[in-house]
Amino acid sequence: MTIAKKIEVKITASSWIRRMFEEGAELKKKFGPENVYDFSLGNPNLPPPAKFKQVLQELIRSESPAAHAYMPNTGYPDVCGAVAGFLAKEQGAPVEGTDVIMTCGAAGALNIALKAILDPGDEVLTPAPCFVEYGFYADNHGGVLKTVASRPDFQLDLSSLAAAITAKTKVVLINSPNNPTGAVYSAESLKALGELLETKSREMNRTLYLISDEPYRKVVYDGVTVPSIFAAYRESLIGTSYSKDLSIPGERIGFVAVNPAATHRKALLGGMALANRILGFVNAPALMQRAVARLQGEQADIGAYKRKRDLLCDGLAAMGYEFVKPAGTFYLFPRSPIPDDVEFVQALKAERVLVVPGSGFHGPGHFRIAFCVDDAVIKNAMPGFERAIRKYRG
Numbered sequence: 069m070t071i072a073k074k075i076e077v078k079i080t081a082s083s084w085i086r087r088m089f090e091e092g093a094e095l096k097k098k099f100g101p102e103n104v105y106d107f108s109l110g111n112p113n114l115p116p117p118a119k120f121k122q123v124l125q126e127l128i129r130s131e132s133p134a135a136h137a138y139m140p141n142t143g144y145p146d147v148c149g150a151v152a153g154f155l156a157k158e159q160g161a162p163v164e165g166t167d168v169i170m171t172c173g174a175a176g177a178l179n180i181a182l183k184a185i186l187d188p189g190d191e192v193l194t195p196a197p198c199f200v201e202y203g204f205y206a207d208n209h210g211g212v213l214k215t216v217a218s219r220p221d222f223q224l225d226l227s228s229l230a231a232a233i234t235a236k237t238k239v240v241l242i243n244s245p246n247n248p249t250g251a252v253y254s255a256e257s258l259k260a261l262g263e264l265l266e267t268k269s270r271e272m273n274r275t276l277y278l279i280s281d282e283p284y285r286k287v288v289y290d291g292v293t294v295p296s297i298f299a300a301y302r303e304s305l306i307g308t309s310y311s312k313d314l315s316i317p318g319e320r321i322g323f324v325a326v327n328p329a330a331t332h333r334k335a336l337l338g339g340m341a342l343a344n345r346i347l348g349f350v351n352a353p354a355l356m357q358r359a360v361a362r363l364q365g366e367q368a369d370i371g372a373y374k375r376k377r378d379l380l381c382d383g384l385a386a387m388g389y390e391f392v393k394p395a396g397t398f399y400l401f402p403r404s405p406i407p408d409d410v411e412f413v414q415a416l417k418a419e420r421v422l423v424v425p426g427s428g429f430h431g432p433g434h435f436r437i438a439f440c441v442d443d444a445v446i447k448n449a450m451p452g453f454e455r456a457i458r459k460y461r462g
């Protein structure tokens with residue numbers, strides 16, 4: 069044994085997306101990349117908005133001597149202020165710069181929040197299907213992830229959530245718009261969730277936190293808006309990033325914000341500032357902080373994802389695939405035509421169509437298609453999708 073047992077086990081458990089990626093690389097070598105239809109990764113394929121490059125050039129031209137130095141762990145105060153100004157309008161809450169900590173992406177945001185909140189053995193409840201990394205993030209900080217099935221339309225199942233809250237529960241972690249389902253939770257359900265957490269906190273005489281993971285907030289279609297989490301529940305935090313809306317996931321820039329009305333606001337912010345440093349992030353990337361401060365409200369051409377969604381949904385619906393049309397994100401989560409989603413994913417792979425089994429997201433019986441790909445990939449994959457469903461449905 070040369071590495072930690074726990075990590076060895078996790079490498080195996082987390083292997084679905086990685087396995088599809090590796091198998092895809094093999095297929096691409098064999099058949100040529102244009103003949104493999106790879107929907108396995110949620111890597112935005114749109115360029116960042118033109119203003120991104122312009123802002124970077126301006127920043128480099130006007131650089132001060134300390135531009136690359138260490139800074140407060142929470143980020144540049146003026147950047148936190150710019151983020152808070154935008155967030156205050158979006159959330160309808162008096163968010164200030166001191167309520168915001170700049171982070172290395174949404175992943176960094178969620179990790180510092182969980183580090184600051186969890187004691188060993190505390191449970192993090194999340195609706196399933198869910199982003200597979202949540203289990204690792206909870207475990208990173210001694211917590212345990214518990215999943216609670218969503219309704220068949222992928223909306224929150226409040227009675228199941230209520231039943232799953234125990235004396236060990238510390239955090240409810242939600243993600244809307246959701247990876248992998250594309251669902252956007254309604255304002256009514258968030259309000260009801262807030263009421264539930266308030267009642268349970270009172271009954272148990274301790275604070276239950278709601279963390280809202282929102283990197284897809286601006287990736288929504290057909291006029292859908294994502295309701296304010298701060299309006300829904302007082303003891304709430306938002307973890308998010310510019311990875312998807314500005315199409316810059318490799319730049320690792322995001323933030324965490326605490327509800328200004330939260331009871332333990334100061335302690336949470338102090339704990340997360342320390343966690344940002346001691347988890348090894350130290351602070352979020354300096355140049356990117358300065359860039360996003362000037363890019364509030366900007367986004368990549370999200371309309372292109374809507375076109376891709378419609379192309380995919382129309383094509384698959386005509387073949388008999390069943391799914392809930394995503395209101396946001398660039399993921400579609402159809403029902404597998406056979407109960408064994410892994411077998412169906414293999415059938416698609418035989419057609420050189422690469423997707424990820426729902427089992428990899430605590431959502432068996434489904435599969436995930438990441439449609440952040442060229443339109444041509446979607447069009448050229450259609451015959452393969454058709455042959456795969458015909459194999460089982462005649």
Ligand SMILES: Cc1ncc(COP(=O)(O)O)c(C=O)c1O
Pocket residue numbers: 110172173174175176199243246247281283308309310311317321322
């Ligand atoms: C639901 C969800 N949360 C968090 C993340 C992590 O985002 P980031 O790359 O900004 O850290 C992702 C990335 O795909 C995601 O899908």
